[in-house]
Every structure is written in C-alpha cells, then in structure tokens.
Amino acid sequence: MTESKITQLQPLPGDWQRALAVVAHPDDLEYGCSAAVAAWTDAGREVAYVLATRGEAGIDTLDPAVCGPLREREQRASAAVVGVGTVEFLDHRDGVIEYGTALRRDIAAAIRRHRPELVVTLNHRDTWGGVAWNTPDHVAVGRATLDAAADAGNRWIFPELVEQGLEPWNGVRWVAVAGSSSPTHAVDAAPGLDRAVRSLLEHRTYIEALTDQDPEAYVRDFLTETTTATGKRFGGTPAVAFEVFGR
Template sequence: MGMSALETLQWQDWSSVLIVVAHPDDPEYGLSAAVKEWTDAGVEVSYLLLTHGEAGIQGLDPKETGSLRAAEQRAACDVVGVRNLTILNHPDSMLVYNLVLRKDIAREIRIRKPNAVVVSNFDVEAYGGLNQADHRVAGLAAIDATRDAANPWAQPELLQEDLQPWGAEVIIIAGHPEPTHTMDLAKDSVDAGVASLQAHKEYLAALPDPPKPEEFIPAFLEVEGGYAAAFRVFGR
C-alpha cells in the first residue's frame, strides 16, 4: 500500500500520548520525529520504558550501562519536548510477559490518560530480521494493558491506588510493515528525530555497525514532496 492510499492520522484534538517501549533508544527510529510534531502542537507526550537497557553494551557493567542509557534517553526526550519519562526496572533482554508487567503499563495509562497508546512493531519478523525478544513482549503486553486500563474489573489493585479506569481511543503501532495511517512531518521535526537518536551517543558508539542517524532517518521518513510517519492504527 502506497502512502497516498493511507488515511491521514487525526491527532489534532489529542491532549496526551503514551509511548511504551522496552529500551532506551527504541522511540528514536523515526517515531520521535512524530513526537516532536505532537509536542510542538501542545500534546503532552510521555514515555514509559520497561527496562533501563542495561544489557545493551557489551563490555560495560550493566549497573553502569543502565544509568548511562537512562541519561541518554532523558537527553533524547529533551530534544523532542517529552517531559514525562518513566523507566521501570524489568530485566533487559529477559523481559517476561506476565500480569505484573501488564499492571505496570496499565498503571501508567491510568496516570497519563492518553488519547493514544503507541508501541513499536512486536512481530516475530521485523526490521529485516527476527525481532528482539523484549520488543515482542513489550508490544504485546502494552496492547493488553491498554485494555486492562479501561476495564474496571481488570487489575483491581489499581483501584486501591485510586487510579480509575481509562480508555485510550487508539492503539498505534510504529514500524509496522503494513501501515494504515500517515501524518505529515516538518523538516524541523525530522531534524529533531535525528538529534534524538544522536543523543544515544555511547550506546551507538558501542554497536559493531552503528547506523548513521543523519542518513537513515530522513531517508526512512521521506515521501514525495516532504516527510511523513506511517503507523498501523487500531481502535481499542
């Protein structure tokens, strides 16, 4: 399906978006350019990271890596106007789908009250290969937690925390090979998306074949006549 056949994402009336991912840097592969569009328009965008990414740098102790990557993620958030960053302590590379994880995500949904919950592609096959295990768990847990957050009979402990049910309008999957919707991006937003990935300096430097953000992100987002982000969108 070409970009011209996609529906235009109607986000202008949103007040809040929650992005749920497994690791620091996960929002920075094109999605953060859309985040900049939203925050520039006054939408409150919050990030929920399920791990600190502490297993992500070979040769560096996980305790050091976790704090380093958290700091890099905060810098990346600053670039695109994200004020609310929550990082949980689930184990990097060993993220497990369970009700505890779902409850942690549902809690954040009830706190942030988003119009849209955004996740990354959680298919087994993704990004030209086999998707990383944490990505698969994070996406699946997040879509189930979105329903938990809206259901007063699910995750009853959250009611004891005085967190009332909240139903997001849509669930959005970024990086999906069969998108349904598109949104235009200004060049400034694309530039901010590049800078947000560049903020993960130490992490990228530790990769054996690091991507060049200034090259692949604009190429990934480029469409005829400008730039756009594409998403697969589901009603709750």
C-alpha cells in the first residue's frame, strides 16, 4: 500500500440530522471546525454548542468577572455567524477543569437534552502532534466527551439524570474530534470558509490580546493555512479534519 493511500482522509459520514459540539472555551470551535459547522447548517442540519467554561481566565489584562461575560457575548455572536442559535455554558472554571464524573455527568446531561447523532469535540490528546503540548482543559473536556457519549445511553451510570427528566439517549453514532494529530475524516471547508473567518473574528477581544497582527489578516491566514494543509489529504479541496470514533 502506498503512503498516499494510507494518509488520505475519508468524507465524514453525512447521514445524520443533529450534532452537539462540546468544547472547553469560547473560540475553540472557531479555531477548530466552524467552516464544517457552516456547511452543516446550510444543509439544514441542527447544531448546538456546549462550552464547559466562559473563558474567563483567557485574557491576562481582563479580570475574570469582566472577561467571562464578554467572551460569552463574543461566543454567541460567533456561533450565529455559522447558523448556530443554541449556545450553553456548563460553568466549570476556566483553566482548572477537572476530568471526572462531575464533568462526564454534565456532558452526558447535555447529550440527553439535545439527542444528537454526531458529537463533536476538540483534541483530547496530550499534544497537538510532536512537541506542541495541549492544555489540561482541552484534554479533560475531549476525553470526558468521548466517555459521556456512552454514559448518555446508560440509565444506571447517572440515575439522577432520569429523575431530572433526562431519559437515556443511546443515539450517538459518532464522536468527531477536531484538531487531532491522527485525523481519519474531513469535511469540505470551501463553502463555509468566509463565514468561518467572520465567526472567528467575533472573538476580537481575545485575538487582539493574542497577537499584534491585524485581526482579519491573522484569522484569514490561520484558517486558510490549516484548511489548505488538510486539503492535501482530501483531494486538494480545503478541508476541516476530524478523528472519528464510531459507536
């Protein structure tokens, strides 16, 4: 088998109607996969966002009490650009999210509320590939999301959720991990790329604290480079990559 055949990415399965994206912070999805989200909502699919934190510890020059509400507003505006109207926050503390049953329970509850066939999250591995270290928040939320996809379907793991009116949902068919160093599938990014740029630009306060570069140039360069690089493994079409776990 040739190397080119080994590394080619497959199209993400499309026979689903509802997706739930679960990440740690505002902007995680915009850096990771919003071009794919735009394509999905254009096709009439339902996508909801759940964020573990409000990103309140993300800007050094802003007190968390000021930063959290600001980043929440930016996230809601960002989601709206790509057709997502439902954005929920679990109110775990930014920077110190703990993997464990409390986090799994919160995410399982969200899965039961939204009843998706596809769950999306961000890289749960220790690195972004090589020596680029991942953050503890991303690792905790990504791993908990993979676990909660199964927890959501088992009434005996968190029986208190049933008492709250959240019946088990065993309908998750795939968990798709964006930003993985071991991707298996991809989604055409070309139709949604301009909206992905505008979506990430809604996080202007964060971006201006992150770089001295012009925000629009920074965002467009970043998303163009990442989708173009992925496209080399997807028939030359700009793409968003995912590592897909079937259930």
